[in-house]
Amino acid sequence: MNLELRQLRYFVAVAEELHFGKAADRLHMTQPPLSQAIQALEEMLGTALFLRNRRSVSMTPAGEAMLPEARRMLAQAAELPGLVMRAAGGEEGRLSLAFVSSADYSVLPPFLRSYRAAYPQVQIVLQEATSDVQVDELLRERVDAGLIIPPLPDKALPLLDYLKVLDEPLILAAPAGLDALRGDAPVWLKNVPRLPLIIFPRPIAPALHDAILGVFAAAGITPQIGQEAIQMQTIVSLVSAGMGLALVPQSVRNLMRPGVEYRALHDPTPLVETGLAWRRDNSSPVLQGFLDLLRKNI
Structure with missing residues (x-):
């Protein structure tokens, strides 16, 4: 079945006018070709869409069922050029x-x-x-x-x-209540208690992993790695549970967790890109x- 948009337009016009002559005028065509087109559509569908006599035209149940779907298909076809243009312009x-x-x-x-x-x-x-x-x-x-x-x-x-x-420095995320974290001033890493380091596995971001360990090395500290976690949310949650401390990008301080304090470091820290x-x-x-x-x- 090769249903054409032209046939749908003809059908909708007749269905809305319920008069072949008026529908033909609306479509800017003569009545005989319109009648022939509707008859061909009915033959293709295998059922009558209209009941005709000399005085009136009415729709069959099949025609009434088809009308809303025909309107929908015509509306979608009308929207297609705009959709294509929006997609070509990155707007859709x-x-x-x-x-x-x-x-x-x-x-x-x-x-x-x-x-x-x-x-x-x-x-x-x-x-x-x-x-x-x-x-x-x-x-x-x-x-x-x-x-x-x-x-x-x-x-x-x-x-x-x-x-x-983005470029941002590393900061300390540590369990709340440590004496070294009193106040809001930056801290020296050497003054922070030697808690286990919570860090992500090196393969997922080797450069950042090495940069974090490099901060400890520059401070003369060899950290004990206590836990490894993939996501920053998990790292901070482990800090909040008192499992250790972490060095995290500065923006992570927007992740507020009870039991976690964030501090800037006096120690030189590389920028995280x-x-x-x-x-x-x-x-x-x-x-x-x-x-x-x-x-x-x-």
Whole structure:
């Protein structure tokens, strides 16, 4: 069955006018071809849509059932060019965005607010994942972009582009009530009790892992690693449970947990970088719109 939009327009016109002559005038055609077209439509569907006599035209139950669906299909067809143009301009479609947990407390919320305001018709699909997982997802074309902690691994350099969006220092997250944390002033790491270090496994962000241990080494401390956790939320929760202390990006202090205190450090600390990675060959207009807006806001 090859049902055409033209046939649907003819059917709707006759159904709304209930008069073949008036429907033909409305369609800017003569009555005989219209009558022939409706008859051909009925033959194709295998049932009558209209009851005709010399005085009137009325709809059969089949015609009444078809009318709302025909109107819906015509309305969708009318919207199709606009949908295509919006999709071509990045104004409609789907954006899959992965992010490291620390981005949830820094750049991600304002970026999403700005993007949703500018592109309200785009469906945003979010996925929290570590940087190493995101790189694999990008290489397999399963996400459009990811907020990661660099650097990119060598295998990704030929295929991925990268844009830095944030630099922030490391700060101390420690169990509340320690004498060394009285007041709000920055602290020296050497003055903090030797509690176990809670940190993430090195493979998920080697550079950040080494930077954290480097801060301890510069302070003359060899930390005992007590627990490993993948997500910042889990690391902070373990600190709140008194399991140890952690060095976390500054924005994580927005994650408030009872029993946790955050302090800046007097010790020199490297800046933790967060950036956006995406496939260089991804020509999606939706992604390009996201990148353009991101560049304006950093």
